Amino acid sequence: MRAVLARIYRLTRLAASGPGAPVALVLYAVVLGLQFAAVWVSVQIISWYKAFYDALERRDAAEALLQVGHFAALTAAAAACFLVGDWLRKRLQMRLRARLTACMQDAWLANKAYWHLRPGFSVQPVDNPDQRIAEDCRKFIERLLIETLDVISNAVALVSYVAVLWSLSAVPLSFHLFGLDVEIPRYMVWAAFLYVAVSSLLTHLLGRPVKGLVFQQERCEADFRHALVQLREGTDEIAQSSGEEAERRRLERRFGEIRRNWHRLIRAEVILGLFVRPYMQTILRIPTFLALPIYFAGNLTLGGLMQLAQSFSTTATTLSWFIFSYRDLAEFVAVSERLDDLLALTRNPQTPEGVPQAITRGAAPGGGMKLQGVALSTPQGRRLAPVPDMALQPGQSLWVAGPSGAGKSTLLAALSGLWPFGEGRISVPEGSRLVLPQTPRVFPEGLAHAVTYPREPEDVGRDAIEAALRETGLGHKLAALDLPGPEGYAGLSMGERQRLALARVFIHRPAVLILDEATSALDARSEVDLLARVRAELPNATIICAAHRPPEGLAPYQILALDPAAATDRASQPLPAPRAGALA
Numbered sequence: 001m002r003a004v005l006a007r008i009y010r011l012t013r014l015a016a017s018g019p020g021a022p023v024a025l026v027l028y029a030v031v032l033g034l035q036f037a038a039v040w041v042s043v044q045i046i047s048w049y050k051a052f053y054d055a056l057e058r059r060d061a062a063e064a065l066l067q068v069g070h071f072a073a074l075t076a077a078a079a080a081c082f083l084v085g086d087w088l089r090k091r092l093q094m095r096l097r098a099r100l101t102a103c104m105q106d107a108w109l110a111n112k113a114y115w116h117l118r119p120g121f122s123v124q125p126v127d128n129p130d131q132r133i134a135e136d137c138r139k140f141i142e143r144l145l146i147e148t149l150d151v152i153s154n155a156v157a158l159v160s161y162v163a164v165l166w167s168l169s170a171v172p173l174s175f176h177l178f179g180l181d182v183e184i185p186r187y188m189v190w191a192a193f194l195y196v197a198v199s200s201l202l203t204h205l206l207g208r209p210v211k212g213l214v215f216q217q218e219r220c221e222a223d224f225r226h227a228l229v230q231l232r233e234g235t236d237e238i239a240q241s242s243g244e245e246a247e248r249r250r251l252e253r254r255f256g257e258i259r260r261n262w263h264r265l266i267r268a269e270v271i272l273g274l275f276v277r278p279y280m281q282t283i284l285r286i287p288t289f290l291a292l293p294i295y296f297a298g299n300l301t302l303g304g305l306m307q308l309a310q311s312f313s314t315t316a317t318t319l320s321w322f323i324f325s326y327r328d329l330a331e332f333v334a335v336s337e338r339l340d341d342l343l344a345l346t347r348n349p350q351t352p353e354g355v356p357q358a359i360t361r362g363a364a365p366g367g368g369m370k371l372q373g374v375a376l377s378t379p380q381g382r383r384l385a386p387v388p389d390m391a392l393q394p395g396q397s398l399w400v401a402g403p404s405g406a407g408k409s410t411l412l413a414a415l416s417g418l419w420p421f422g423e424g425r426i427s428v429p430e431g432s433r434l435v436l437p438q439t440p441r442v443f444p445e446g447l448a449h450a451v452t453y454p455r456e457p458e459d460v461g462r463d464a465i466e467a468a469l470r471e472t473g474l475g476h477k478l479a480a481l482d483l484p485g486p487e488g489y490a491g492l493s494m495g496e497r498q499r500l501a502l503a504r505v506f507i508h509r510p511a512v513l514i515l516d517e518a519t520s521a522l523d524a525r526s527e528v529d530l531l532a533r534v535r536a537e538l539p540n541a542t543i544i545c546a547a548h549r550p551p552e553g554l555a556p557y558q559i560l561a562l563d564p565a566a567a568t569d570r571a572s573q574p575l576p577a578p579r580a581g582a583l584a
């Protein structure tokens with residue numbers, strides 16, 4: 001319980017932080033004030049019961065009519081409190097959600113957590129981070145406001161209702177039991193507490209499995225959504241290999257998990273409902289029955305009986321907040337667990353034990369690049385091909401060669417400062433760095449963003465974008481810059497997508513350019529031509545190119561050959577002797 005509250009507190013502090021916090025607090029106070037006003041109205045309605053029914057009993061038509069007017073005024077006040085309070089609460093909800101979402105996004109993007117917490121890389125990967133940031137933030141704030149406002153206003157309401165019930169139940173309950181005279185003073189108050197305490201305990205016992213199943217349901221829903229996104233991303237491959245049946249099976253499997261968990265969840269909810277539903281329906285009737293002994297003893301008028309019953313049921317309903325909200329509270333706890341886990345993992349990513357993370361980084365004298373004693377391993381500790389020691393001067397190029405799986409991309413990730421597993425010293429030139437992958441991503445905003453990323457097209461200017469496209473042989477695609485969203489990508493071949501990414505070189509003019517098979521889809525002649533243009537554009541840049549064929553356009557270049565046969569199996573074994581780089 002303490003852990004749950006601590007989690008909710010941490011997330012609430014985050015949501016209520018920042019410059020908008022004072023306004024959020026004022027809004028919260030106003031909404032709470034309106035809920036208190038609603039409690040005052042309902043206390044007035046309890047008194048109204050006595051006045052109205054006593055007027056009926058006396059057959060006093062004038063007084064009854066007055067009470068009808070009184071009732072209309074009270075109902076209007078209650079409706080106004082509800083509508084204004086609800087509107088303000090929803091405004092506050094968006095304000096807090098925006099802040100919490102921004103904090104979660106920051107945590108996910110900071111220190112490249114989104115990269116380090118991937119499955120297969122981290123020992124505790126984060127499942128469905130997109131769902132946590134989008135859906136869970138929304139649900140957390142929604143539930144936080146509803147439940148805390150309810151708890152506070154219910155606590156205040158409870159004091160008022162118990163005070164009314166206390167004053168109304170002055171008549172004790174007297175009966176004979178086993179020859180003894182038993183008298184229970186204020187028995188209606190004790191009955192209300194006992195009634196709700198026993199019911200809450202039963203609710204908790206019956207509803208205990210609901211929380212875990214709600215948590216699981218969120219995960220299954222997110223997995224299914226993710227499978228649909230993968231279908232969208234793999235359209236070409238699926239269509240060309242007629243993989244519709246396989247996709248259908250995959251989607252059905254994921255949906256099957258949703259269905260199976262849903263059935264478990266609704267079974268658990270039915271078991272809970274077996275108690276909660278009848279409880280909800282009887283809570284308004286039982287008090288009348290409990291008050292009957294004093295009514296028949298002649299100690300109450302009909303109006304008094306109705307007032308006492310109404311007072312009892314409002315007290316019991318308020319006390320029953322836990323019972324009525326059990327399902328929502330279970331969801332609230334599950335959602336806060338998921339969000340807090342994400343935050344904890346981004347702050348302190350768990351890395352595999354026993355895998356060396358001893359890569360040191362620095363700047364090489366003279367601004368070049370230098371590798372000394374570098375040996376990389378997978379996150380599981382499997383050692384990759386040894387990396388020969390080498391030094392590169394500014395303006396020189398390097399071809400990272402080696403068979404598939406030798407560790408070329410891994411070395412490039414280590415050069416970028418991302419790959420932590422391994423040892424040795426890596427010195428890279430200071431200054432701007434541009435890394436281009438083999439498969440460029442599709443930008444939903446359109447082609448211009450692909451050319452200028454990570455800068456905005458407006459900051460770069462249309463002329464520079466068009467010039468960069470012409471440089472990379474995409475002069476015929478200039479009109480596509482005006483097409484909205486991903487439409488500009490229509491029909492773009494993989495080679496053209498690689499050219500599009502290479503256009504960034506002419507915009508950013510980086511000091512270090514890292515190409516990870518970034519021209520693999522081009523024909524040999526176009527590749528030579530394009531790389532030669534890149535080299536000419538960046539005469540002083542250090543260019544590192546991992547590729548299966550020699551990057552002739554970058555000549556002259558050094559060769560760094562990775563030989564997996566020289567790799568040792570265990571990360572703990574000593575480093576093999578490095579092979580010297582050759583100049584092509």
Ligand SMILES: Nc1ncnc2c1ncn2[C@@H]1O[C@H](COP(=O)(O)OP(=O)(O)OP(=O)(O)O)[C@@H](O)[C@H]1O
Nearest residue numbers: 120121378379380403404405406407408409410411
């Ligand atoms: N997160 C990971 N978990 C486990 N193994 C990994 C991980 N990342 C890379 N590897 C392994 O490390 C080895 C090197 O991978 P890398 O992608 O660097 O090879 P590569 O030389 O670039 O191959 P290719 O030429 O096919 O692109 C491979 O055996 C790969 O399976």
